[in-house]
Amino acid sequence: MLRSISPKKSIRCRLLLLALGVELVMLTLLVxxxxxxxxRAMIDQAHWQAQQMLPVLNAALKAPLARRDFASVQAMLDESRTARGIxxxxxxxxxxxxxxxxxxTAGHKIPQPSCSLPFFSFHQLKRYDDALPILQSGQKQGTLHLGLNLSPVTSARQNLLIEGIGIAVASLLLSALMFLLIGSWLTRHLSSLTRASLQVASGNLGPPPLSEGDDDIGHLGAAFNTMSRAISERVRELTYAKELAEASERAKSESEERLRLVLAGTxxxxxxxxLIHDRIDFSTRWAEMVGFTPEELEPYGDSWERLVHPDDLAAAMKILNEHLEGRTPSIEAEYRVRTKSGAWRWILDRGRVVQRASDGHPLRAAGTHTDITRKKIMEGLLGERTMMLEREIAERKQAQEMLAAQQAELEILNQSLQLRVDEAVAELRQKDQILISQGRQAAMGEMIGNIAHQWRQPLNALAMLISNLQYAQQDNQLTARYLNESATTANRLIQKMSTTINDFRNFFAPGKEMVSFSAMAQIRQAVDLVDAACRSSNIAITVDAENDCILRGFPNExxxxxxxxxxxxxxxIIGTGPRAGRIAITLREQEGMGVVTVRDNGGGIPEAILEKIFEPYFSTKSMGTxxxxxxxxxxIEGNMGGALTARSIDxxxxxxxxxxLAEKRS
Incomplete structure (x- = not known):
């Protein structure tokens, strides 16, 4: 029975697909x-714009760069970037x-000039990079790097691509409609002929007559009408003959069909x-099992023996002979047979003798062959998996026993290790306390020297004041007013010296608990204690802080x-020689932390010892502790949860x- 023609395989559809394919290729190439x-034009425009801007900026920046006027240079850069889309x-x-x-962004690597822009990933590019050397009197003073914003360019390219695709889709739809109408008009008669042919093929031998005419399609319709009438008459004759033949064969075919269905289903x-003539009739299914055609299999017993695996033949023949001799009720054997390709397949052979002579001699036997290769493969895999599982269980059991033994050893080691760790921690804490005490004593020695510097000026002033009183008394110019003023001045100087003693005493008082305190107040307190000593060594101390920071910790420490x-x-600074020294102190906030930075011009820290300066008992000073x-x-790090870092600068x-900060900790 003929099937109806699929719309995808019709001439109309193929013509439509061919035309649309050609037009799609042309539109794709055009877009x-x-x-x-x-x-190409966008690349040239970006390059031209960069080449126009770079010389102008270069010429404008030469004079400020020659004067090292970086403020003017920065102003020009900011104005140029905001005004020109850079x-x-x-x-x-x-x-x-x-x-x-x-x-x-500071710290990022400056990109190299863009030699070309990728065509397919152009929409991902946001910038065109270029560079130009800055020359002064023929010598290179530096390089001017510039990055143009390509967002408008990529956006315009994207819009053009969308518009081109839209036009192409609209053109394809219009072309499809036009070619569909033309194809329908050209093949309108072929559709009628196809429908009529399908009706005849499906058994309707009297389809409606087709239109006849003088053109090719009309002649084809007339020929089809003649053929349809002739086929209808011949079919009626054949139908009668067929009914007679079917009636005679129906009984025979029914029994054969039952047997075929049973075998096919299993x-x-x-x-x-x-057995009398040693002839075996094999079914077609047996030929399919071993990969031969029915004609290639000889209908004799030795042809079966040649296919059986040599290792299985003796056992199979024993089972067969025992049944033929009447010692077993049936034949049931499993063996391997070689297929035409050389592979081996497992077969389950079951059968029995269906006819014997009066003396019991077998005359005829019948049975079946079943392909059990998949079953044997599964049994082999199952056996391997079982052996692997047994080995894995044994290995896991052994591993668990070893793990239990190691666990016991580990518990003993942990107990011993914990005792040693506790002893080591106690010893380290004792050493830390000794170090802190030594540090306080060393700092106290430094402070005594600083107090000596602090007291030198008021002591000199007191000496001069006492001398003036003596001279005034000798010259009879010592009045009550002059005496009172001198006494007031002396008391002020003594009070200043007493304040220094109080600061010294409070400075080394250890903190009991963490409190909130002013970072600026502690900076001022530390500066006041070393200011006199620094001024006597020609060292200036500066403090730069926009705002004070309230910290959380131990203020004295x-x-x-x-x-x-x-x-x-x-x-x-003193160790580097006689010159003007500078110590700069800055205070700022950074990510929830108050940061105090102390910079000096004392020569820096050698790179080889930078990582060792925080180790105990490491010092570069001849008398340092x-x-x-x-x-x-x-x-800072152990008691106050902060950090102390060091680095060399110029x-x-x-x-x-x-x-x-106190706010972050509360």
Missing amino acids: ANDLRLLH DYIVITDHVGAIMASSGW EEAFWDWD YSQVLLNLLSNAREA GIGLYMSKMI GGSEFSVFTP
Whole structure:
């Protein structure tokens, strides 16, 4: 029975698909070429714009750069970036270090100039990079880097691509409609002929007559009408003859069909063995099992023996002979047979003798062959999995026993280790207390020297005041008023000296608990204690803080850390030789921390010992104890939850003290 023609395979559909395919290729090439030309034009426009801006900026920046007027350079960069659609402008010196920038994040690597822009990922690009050397009297003073914002360009390209795709889709839809109408008009008669042919094929031998005419389609319709009438008459004759033949064969075919259905349903092969003539009739299913055609299999017993695996043949023949001799009720054997391809398949052979002579001699036997290869494979896999599982169970049991033994050993080691850890922690705490005590004593020695500097000026003033009183008394100019004024001045000087003693006593009083305190107050207190000693050594101390920070911790210990950093800075500056020294102190907030930075121009810290300066008893001073920085780091990081860092800067060193803000800890 013929099937109806699928719309996808009709001439009308194929013509439509061919036309649409050609038009789709042409539209794709057209849009791709437009995008290529636009891409080239956009690249040229970005390059031209960069080449127009770079010389202008270069000429405008030469004079400020020659004067090292970086404020003017920065102003020009900011104005140029905001007014001309530029993402960033960076000026680097001859070694690549950034001199000035606008719109660029510090610490990021400056990109190389864009030689070309990728065509397919162009929509992901947001910037065009370019660079131009800055020349002064023929010598390169630096490089001007510039990044143009490509967002408008990529947006325009995206819009053009969307419009092109929209036009292409609309064109394809209109073309499809036009070609569909033309194809329907050209094939309108072929559809009628196809429908009539399908009706005849389905058994309707009297379809409606087709239209006849003088053109090719009309002649084809007339020929089809003649053929349809002839087929109708011949079919009636054949139908009568067929009914007679079917009536005679119906009884025979019914019994054969039952047997075929039973065998087909069980997927088993049938064999019938005539033992008198040693002839075996095999079913088609047996030929399929072993990969041969029925004609290639010889109907004799030795052909079966040649297919059986040599290792299985003896056992199979024993089972067969025992049944033929009447010692077993049936045949049931499993063995391997070789297929035509050379592979081996497992067969279950079951049967019995169906006819014997009067003396019991077998005359005829019949049975079935069943393919049990998959079953054997599954049994093999199951056996392997069982063995693997048994081995895994044994290994796991052994591992559990070993683990239990190791666990017991580990518990014993843990108990011993805990005792040693406790002893080590107690010893370390005792050493830390000794270090803190030594640090306090060393700081106290420093403070005594600072107090000596603090007292020198008021003591000199008191000596002069006493001398003046003596001279006034000798010259009879000592009046009550002059005496009172001198006494007031002397009391003020003595009070200042007493205040120094109180500050010294409070400075070394250990804190009992963490409190909130002013960072600026502690900075001022530490500076006041070393200011006189620094001024006598020609060292200036500056404090820069926009706002005060309220910290959480131990204020006296915090001041002791600052005093230690200031004393180290003073000694480093003095050690570098006679010159004007500078100690700069800054205070700022950073990510929930109050940060105090102490910078000096004392020559810096050698890179080889930078990681060792916080170790106990490590010192570069001939008379140093090596515990000041260790104690400071322990106070800030161990007791106050902060951090103390150090690094070398140009001509000096920088120490930063990070301490949690009171608001963040509450």
